[in-house]
Amino acid sequence: MIGLREINTHAFPVGRDERFYFEAEGINPAELTPGRFARALYAATGASGDSVSWFAEGQRGLFELVLAGDAARRVITPLTIPMPGIGAQRPAVVTLRRDTDPITLDPSAFELSWTDDGPAPTPGSVAVALHALDKARLFSDDILLAMPAGATLRLTLTAAAIALGARTDLVVAGRPMVLARIPR
Amino acid sequence: MHPLATREALDRFIAALPSGVSRDPTLGATATVRALYAAAVDARGDGGPDATFADHNLAVLLTNAFESSRDLATSAAVGELYFAVRRRLLSALDRDPDDLAPAMALAMGITGTRESPRLRKEDRLADDFAAIAAALSRPHAGPRLAEAALSAVLDVGRERDDALAATTDQAVVPVQQAIERLSESLPDHPDLLIARVRLALLAARSAKDAAAALPSLASARGLLDDFARRYGLAAVQRDLYADLIAERTRLGLGGADLKTEAARVIALDVAEEMQSPNRTRRLLKALRKARLLDAAFARETMALLHLDKLPRDAAEDPWDEVRAILLDALGDEKALLQLAERTLAADAHHAPSAKRLFERWLSNIRKGLSAPFDSTMAERVLRALSAAGVARLSLDDLQGVSEAIVALFGHSRAFSFVADKVLELREQRAREGVWDLALALATEVGDAAAMLHLAGLVRGDKASPAVRLAAARVLVEEGRDAELADELLRSLKNARGSDAREAQALHARLRNDPALREVNHRTLLAFEDKMGIGSGKPLKLRVIYTSPSYALAELRGPTAPDCYDHKHIRTMLRSDDLPEGVLVTDLKKGDGIEAPLRGQDATQKEDKAGLRVYWVSDRSAVSISEAKVSEAKPSENKGREKRADVAPTDDAPAVDPREVEGDFGVGSGEPIELRVSFDGRKSRLRARIHGPDQTSFPANIRVEPESLPEGLEAKRLGRNGKRCLGLVEAVDEGQRRLYRVVGALTVIAGNPRRGAKSDAAPGEEESPDVDVDVDAAADVDADAAPTEEGTP
Numbered sequence: 001m002i003g004l005r006e007i008n009t010h011a012f013p014v015g016r017d018e019r020f021y022f023e024a025e026g027i028n029p030a031e032l033t034p035g036r037f038a039r040a041l042y043a044a045t046g047a048s049g050d051s052v053s054w055f056a057e058g059q060r061g062l063f064e065l066v067l068a069g070d071a072a073r074r075v076i077t078p079l080t081i082p083m084p085g086i087g088a089q090r091p092a093v094v095t096l097r098r099d100t101d102p103i104t105l106d107p108s109a110f111e112l113s114w115t116d117d118g119p120a121p122t123p124g125s126v127a128v129a130l131h132a133l134d135k136a137r138l139f140s141d142d143i144l145l146a147m148p149a150g151a152t153l154r155l156t157l158t159a160a161a162i163a164l165g166a167r168t169d170l171v172v173a174g175r176p177m178v179l180a181r182i183p184r
Numbered sequence: 185m186h187p188l189a190t191r192e193a194l195d196r197f198i199a200a201l202p203s204g205v206s207r208d209p210t211l212g213a214t215a216t217v218r219a220l221y222a223a224a225v226d227a228r229g230d231g232g233p234d235a236t237f238a239d240h241n242l243a244v245l246l247t248n249a250f251e252s253s254r255d256l257a258t259s260a261a262v263g264e265l266y267f268a269v270r271r272r273l274l275s276a277l278d279r280d281p282d283d284l285a286p287a288m289a290l291a292m293g294i295t296g297t298r299e300s301p302r303l304r305k306e307d308r309l310a311d312d313f314a315a316i317a318a319a320l321s322r323p324h325a326g327p328r329l330a331e332a333a334l335s336a337v338l339d340v341g342r343e344r345d346d347a348l349a350a351t352t353d354q355a356v357v358p359v360q361q362a363i364e365r366l367s368e369s370l371p372d373h374p375d376l377l378i379a380r381v382r383l384a385l386l387a388a389r390s391a392k393d394a395a396a397a398l399p400s401l402a403s404a405r406g407l408l409d410d411f412a413r414r415y416g417l418a419a420v421q422r423d424l425y426a427d428l429i430a431e432r433t434r435l436g437l438g439g440a441d442l443k444t445e446a447a448r449v450i451a452l453d454v455a456e457e458m459q460s461p462n463r464t465r466r467l468l469k470a471l472r473k474a475r476l477l478d479a480a481f482a483r484e485t486m487a488l489l490h491l492d493k494l495p496r497d498a499a500e501d502p503w504d505e506v507r508a509i510l511l512d513a514l515g516d517e518k519a520l521l522q523l524a525e526r527t528l529a530a531d532a533h534h535a536p537s538a539k540r541l542f543e544r545w546l547s548n549i550r551k552g553l554s555a556p557f558d559s560t561m562a563e564r565v566l567r568a569l570s571a572a573g574v575a576r577l578s579l580d581d582l583q584g585v586s587e588a589i590v591a592l593f594g595h596s597r598a599f600s601f602v603a604d605k606v607l608e609l610r611e612q613r614a615r616e617g618v619w620d621l622a623l624a625l626a627t628e629v630g631d632a633a634a635m636l637h638l639a640g641l642v643r644g645d646k647a648s649p650a651v652r653l654a655a656a657r658v659l660v661e662e663g664r665d666a667e668l669a670d671e672l673l674r675s676l677k678n679a680r681g682s683d684a685r686e687a688q689a690l691h692a693r694l695r696n697d698p699a700l701r702e703v704n705h706r707t708l709l710a711f712e713d714k715m716g717i718g719s720g721k722p723l724k725l726r727v728i729y730t731s732p733s734y735a736l737a738e739l740r741g742p743t744a745p746d747c748y749d750h751k752h753i754r755t756m757l758r759s760d761d762l763p764e765g766v767l768v769t770d771l772k773k774g775d776g777i778e779a780p781l782r783g784q785d786a787t788q789k790e791d792k793a794g795l796r797v798y799w800v801s802d803r804s805a806v807s808i809s810e811a812k813v814s815e816a817k818p819s820e821n822k823g824r825e826k827r828a829d830v831a832p833t834d835d836a837p838a839v840d841p842r843e844v845e846g847d848f849g850v851g852s853g854e855p856i857e858l859r860v861s862f863d864g865r866k867s868r869l870r871a872r873i874h875g876p877d878q879t880s881f882p883a884n885i886r887v888e889p890e891s892l893p894e895g896l897e898a899k900r901l902g903r904n905g906k907r908c909l910g911l912v913e914a915v916d917e918g919q920r921r922l923y924r925v926v927g928a929l930t931v932i933a934g935n936p937r938r939g940a941k942s943d944a945a946p947g948e949e950e951s952p953d954v955d956v957d958v959d960a961a962a963d964v965d966a967d968a969a970p971t972e973e974g975t976p
Contacts, residue, residue, distance in 0.1 A: 043226045044219035046195075076198070076215040082223035123240040124282025131324035136369060139326020140284035144244045145213055146237055147220075 017053060018072035021064050022094040027083065027150070029057055036083065037065070037094075044081045047071035063094075077101050080147055093149045107162065107181070108144070112153040112170070114177045120148035125173040126155065133170065137163060154182075187235055190242065191221040193268035200261035213248075217241045236283075239276035242269060243285035247332075250292040259296070266293040267302055270312070277315050284329055287319030291332035298339045309340065310351050317358035327366050327375050333359045334379050338386060356386065374415055381407045381424050385431060394435040401437070404428055419458055422449050426463050430470040438474030443481060446471055454488055461502040464489070468509045482513035501527075505536075517544075525557060528564050538568035546577075549584040559592050566601055575609050579617040582606060586621060590628075599625035599634055607641050619647040623654055632662055639665070642672060649676055653683050653690075660690045666700035674746065701795065704747035705785075708796050711745050712783050717753070717798065722778040722805055725755065727771045732866075734758050735771045739781070739798075753798055755781055761800040765841045765882050766808060776809040841883040842914075842921060848873045848881045850912045850923060858912070860887055860929060861905025862898045869898055871905075871925060873912065885912055886924040893931055907932040 038049040051071030058064045067075065078101060083092040112126065121129075127140040137160055144156040157164075168179045198214055220238035246269070249262040270293065273286040290312045297303050316333050319325060337359055341352035360383055367376045384404035391397035408424055411417075417425070426449060429442055446467040453459045468485070471477040486492045491507045501507075504527050511520045521544060524537040531537075542565050545555050555562050566589070577585070582602070589598040602622045606612045613619075619642075626634040639655030647655075652672045659669035673694065676687035694700060712718055717739075725737035738752035759768045761779070771777075782801035786794035800806060841850075849856040850873070858871040869889060873881035889898050891910065908929040915922045 040223075043222040045215070078216075079219065080216040081219050120237075122236055122280050122283060123285065124280040127284065127324055128282050138324075139328070140282075140322070140324045141288055141326045141328040143240075143285070144248075145216075145241050147216070147241070148237055 016069050016072075017066050018069070018075075018098065019054075019064065019066050020072075020075065020077070020096050020098055021058070021062050022096045023062055027092045027094070029063075032063070032083070032094075037063075040081050040083050040094075044079065045071070045074045047074055080149075093147060108156050108158065109182050110155045110157055110161070110164075110179055111182045112155055112172070112177050112179050113151060114172075114175055116175060118175060120153045121172045121175070121177070126153070126170075129170045129172040129177075130161075133168070134163065155179075187221045187224040187238065190238075190269055190272050191218055191225055193265055194218040194221065194242075196268070197261055197265040200257075200264065202255065202257045213241065213245050217245050236276075236280060239272065239279075240283055240285050243273055243276065243283075243289035246273075246289040247285070247292050250289075250296040263293075263297045263300060266297055267300075270308065274311065274315055277319065281318070282322065282324075284319045284322060284325055287316050287325075288329050288332055291316050291329065291336045294336035295332070295339050303340075309348070310354075313337070313351060313355035317355060320358050320362035325362060325366075327370065327373050327379070330359065330362045330366055331375050331379050334363065334382060338382060341386070353390075356383075359383075372414075374411065377407055377411050378420065378424070381411070385424070385427055388431050388435070391435075394437055397431075397435050398437070401428065401432060401435075417449075417452055419460065419463075422452060422460075423463055425449050426466045426470070430466055433470040433474045438476060440476070442474055443471060443476045447481070447485075450485060450488060459489060461506055464503075464506050465509065468506060472509060472513070477509070477513045479514050482510040486510050486514075508536075508540075521556065525561055528561070528568060532564060533568055535568055535570035535573070538565045539570065539573045541565045542569050542573055545588070546581060546585065549581070549588050555588065555592070562589075562592055566597075566605070569605065571605075571609055574606050575611050577606070577612075579615065579621070582612075582618060582621060586625060590625075595625055595628040596631075596634070599629050603634075603637055603641060616648040616651075619651040623648075623651045627654075632658055636662060636664060639668065639672070642668075649683055652676060653687060656687070656690055660693055663697075666694055666697045667703055670694055670700060671746070704745070705795050707745045707747055708783070711748075711753075712796075715739065715741065715753070717781045717783050718801070720780050720802065720805070722780050722807070725777040725779055725781075727757070727773055727775040727777065728754075730768070730771055730773055732769060735768050737777055737779075740776075747795070749794065753781070755779075755798040755800060757800065761803055761806065763803070763806055763808065767884070769884070771808075777806065778809060779806040841881065841923070844881065845914060848875060850881065851914050853911065855909040855911055855930070857932065858885065858908050858910055858925070858929070859905045860892075860901060860908045860910075860925075861903055862901040864899070864903070869901070871908075871910075871912075881923075883921075883923055886922065887929070888925070891925045891927065891929050893929060896931065 034052060034055040035049075037055065038052050041047050041052065042049060047067065048071070051068040052065055053068055054064065054066035056064050075096060077096055077098045079096040080093050081096060083094060112121070114121075123143055123146045124140075126146070127143050130138040130142065131140065139160075142158040142160045144158060145154075146156075147154045164179065164181070166181050170177045170179050194214060194217060198218065201214075217238060220241060221235070224235040224238055246262070246266055249258075249265070266289075270290070273290050273293075276283070276286040277290075294303065294309070294312060303309065313336075316329075316336070320330060320333055333355075337352050337356045340348055341356070363376060363379050363383060366373070367380060370376055381404050384400045384407065387400035388397040388404065391400060404424075405428060408421060408428065411421055425445060429446055429449075432438060432442060449467060450459075450464060453463070464485075468477060471481070486507075489503070489506070491503055491510065504523060508520060508523055511523060521541065524540045527534050527537040528541065541557065541561070545557075545562070545565065548554065548556055557565075574582075586598040586602060589601055599622065602618070602625055606618060607622060622638055622641075626638045635654065635658035638651070639659050642652060642655045653676055656669045656672040656676070659665050659672070669690070673687045673691045676684060716723060724740040726740055727735050727737045729736040735757045736754055737757055738750070738754045740752070743751050744753050757768055757771065757777070757779075759766070762768060762770075780801045781798050783796045783798050786797050845851055856873060858873055860869060860871045862869055869887035869892070871885040871887045873885065875881070892898060893908075896906075908931050910929040911926045912923055913926050915924060
């Protein structure tokens, strides 16, 4: 007699595995081990370490990884993940993308860089510096997202910042810095 | 607020977002912000660089989400996130005052959640506005933040709440200053121009009178015209024109130009194919209020908006209200009725249309005419009619309507209309005539179900006695809801007349209802438990009735449940229940007693229909306290003070007379001083022995008339009595010890009051001479044995 056997669907991954890639920014690739990445991914998305089924450095500094189906579903891309413990005192980030993500060129994407060893300036101090640059056009609400990445601060500015050139010198909290438009 | 809590709030936000929204570029940053907080939690740091950037990005995320949320589910999720991280935004502003993104998010949040009661309940609005105002005072605050702050102030200020109005009144000042400061440096900024118009309109609304509002209105008008010249009139600016017209109408500043301006706005709407029913309705209502909406204007507007023909499909049209205003202005009653009928057919709950049709029907009823529509529409009207539609109906109108309904549908429908629609309203429930109408209809229906339905409505209301009796009758006869029937009959059975007799008869039937007895029994047990009856704890009682053989006392404190026959729990006191030596005749109405009580199930034979009877459970725990002086009459107070000697107080425990017989000379064979008085009410003599130190012998002494000196009539002794000398002896009768005067008494000469003052030390004689209210001391009958004549 053949009896019915209950299938525990929770024992199997739900959905299909997905391939992601990211570019390490401001990080020495040697420091970026699968374990460190898995820890950062867990902190960011709650995906367990065993969901990373493939992790390899590909061409042109791109890293490739494959996440198990249930973990992959939790990742909303593009996802910028802070990588604590990497990059000495400066915060390092990686931006996780899918192959299927549209490639967009965001005219509002800027990068603020500095040469000294100091920490990333706060969004407030950047806002003050921008307003000092053009008191008629630039205000605090023109700064949208701000994300420290290595020795740079990636900024998303409003359309008002369109007047800014490709490269602008800024003095932020007494420190000389360069604000540059970046393709994203 | 810890980053962990913020991270979890973001988790909930991501989970609450509708499927697919997570790919939205606006909300796509959510995961990144969540990752930043996760990193901050991982680093176990709060306020470090990660949290600072996370806070900024969270504020930007919220601002964008409020600006772009395009469906209800997303808006609700964004609102929830805002309430969850509101404190985080405030603390972020504290940490980095130069970063104004959190202030922007707070302002957007106030506007985005203005409908939510949580915004007001949490009482943090004042803090939020203070933080926004502080942010606006920074030199790099921009027009976007100022506009968001102004919207927040205006949106909250629209609420009819005094506390909110006070909060926004304070908040508007820094917003206004920021807008003026920015306008100086950016005079051509279109957003700032609009903000100044809105501020001017706000100032006009806050003005004391029309004259004070004129400058603000002129300013608003000038700024709007200036804007129109430079940038044209978009929908937002046309809304502001509508606001301006409405404000002028409200202030009574209407003029012919209002009509021209309204026509211009409507024409612009039509020209740009951006007609808005809301805006048009506001314009037309303003004109109607200013009495500028005439038939010609209405006809032109109808033609312009193509509203002269009703849409073919039956679905509700957003323009119906505009159409109704215009038809009203045209005086086209027939078209109005057609419109209302059409709207009600499309939307069965459309109360305004039902109200319009009902008013027309009522008008016909008053004229003695039939309904202006068929019975199907009449039924729709009756169903959709709102509470407001019937709240102010007079009794005559109600009777007319019910007759009309009877003619169309019969008594049953008329009864259900009155019972379900009219008696739902507090205003109508307070009128006896409406209840009588309902009773008459229910009687006509002739159905027990209708009467039962009516009975269910009567609870707790002031229906007429006839309705209450009828409701109780049907409940008793049908054996339904005995508790309600009991409640209905309670006030009726104490009245007089035939209704009262029937109520008493019904109540008698009801009391035998086992279910009701059970419910009442449980209620009484619960009350006993609450009061401590049966616990052995002494309870405060007050004597309310005295007789020679027993006294009644009631429990002080909360009133007894309604099912108990008296307002307070009562107990019967006999001498056996009182401390040794204290007789029931020593008690007087108003005396306070502390005694433990026990409850006992009443027996049908002895206690009639009672449920529980109460007795003193422990005689040794009984103490008799002074009567409340404030409750006694002035003439009685003095006696009460004296009676402290007779009856032991809480402080002085009961004294056994046997122990002090020798102290007072009782049974010594020597004549002792007595105060002999006559109780006129009971026509008997009594005596008390007073000691030298304001004490009294703790028992009464019986005096036979034969003991009085010859020539002294008992009645002449009065209540205060006379001082006499006589022998007192003790006699044992069974377990009781009685005291009586033996032989003849001798009256002590002299006025006792004056004599006391001259002979004795101050205070010593005061007590026996002044106000020896022997009458108050007790209804003395030392040898009267208590009998159980009844139950308390």
